[in-house]
Amino acid sequence: MRLKEPTPKKTPAGPHYVRDPITSGSHFVLRGDSRKLHFRKQFDLVLTSPPFFHPSRRDPRHGYTPSTRNVLEYSAYVAAVLARAAKTLGSNGFLCVLKTDLWFQGKHIPIAYPIVEECCRHNVNLISHWIWQRRAHFSPYSPAFTHILLLSPKSGRRPSVPDVIYQPNATLHFQEPQIFATLIRLLTEEGATILDPFVGTGAVVEAAENTGRLAVGIEISDTQFRLAQRRLQEVANVVFGELDDCQRSVK
Numbered sequence: 001m002r003l004k005e006p007t008p009k010k011t012p013a014g015p016h017y018v019r020d021p022i023t024s025g026s027h028f029v030l031r032g033d034s035r036k037l038h039f040r041k042q043f044d045l046v047l048t049s050p051p052f053f054h055p056s057r058r059d060p061r062h063g064y065t066p067s068t069r070n071v072l073e074y075s076a077y078v079a080a081v082l083a084r085a086a087k088t089l090g091s092n093g094f095l096c097v098l099k100t101d102l103w104f105q106g107k108h109i110p111i112a113y114p115i116v117e118e119c120c121r122h123n124v125n126l127i128s129h130w131i132w133q134r135r136a137h138f139s140p141y142s143p144a145f146t147h148i149l150l151l152s153p154k155s156g157r158r159p160s161v162p163d164v165i166y167q168p169n170a171t172l173h174f175q176e177p178q179i180f181a182t183l184i185r186l187l188t189e190e191g192a193t194i195l196d197p198f199v200g201t202g203a204v205v206e207a208a209e210n211t212g213r214l215a216v217g218i219e220i221s222d223t224q225f226r227l228a229q230r231r232l233q234e235v236a237n238v239v240f241g242e243l244d245d246c247q248r249s250v251k
């Protein structure tokens, strides 16, 4: 059964609302649909964890998810957003995507690889593949390993970090936003700009703040957007607004 797609509600822009997020020196969390995003080439990293997928389970805590049955349809949805996000990357930019596969009826259902295959159709290719071993295994339907996919719209480019990151046992368990902060430090310099097209409750924005980078996050679900507002209430330089308003000036 297909979930009804939420229509983001309009809110008036706040007093410090600036149209071009990155030049403003603030983080931005924008309500809207990332399938329509079209910022100019200004980001150093796209860092994101795509929506939840399960063949039969709907869980509103995970925000909006495009399809609850068909992994190929789901992958095409995610890859379309990632391909659009890739167009916002500057010349040295990468996409870094975190995705956990699924346990379903005793079987391991791959979800990360179908996303990679769909990305290839958009000429966004896998350049590195890391594994994040999550020690605290809290979910009955996801394995304890998360794929960390490094993708690039340019072939033959690899980040200058090793394929296998060794971390002693004591540090293997990261909670968001710590895993995002680790990846931000590995993949970008201080002051870099980061885009999260599936920002959810805003962990990537929090990680960007904690590591001295600037982030723009986009979220389609009103509920998740409100959770991001709550999570980021202590962060001084974050602006909440509408994707449509923000993009009008950069068409």
Ligand SMILES: C[S@@+](CC[C@H](N)C(=O)[O-])C[C@H]1O[C@@H](n2cnc3c(N)ncnc32)[C@H](O)[C@@H]1O
Pocket: 032, 033, 034, 035, 049, 050, 051, 052, 062, 063, 064, 065, 081, 176, 197, 198, 199, 200, 201, 202, 203, 204, 218, 219, 220, 221, 224
């Ligand atoms: C796995 S969650 C992200 C979790 C995130 N790291 C956090 O800090 O909560 C994926 C999010 O993508 C959102 N989403 C799904 N489709 C979207 C779209 N087309 N545009 C923007 N957000 C979308 C979902 O509502 C969900 O909140």
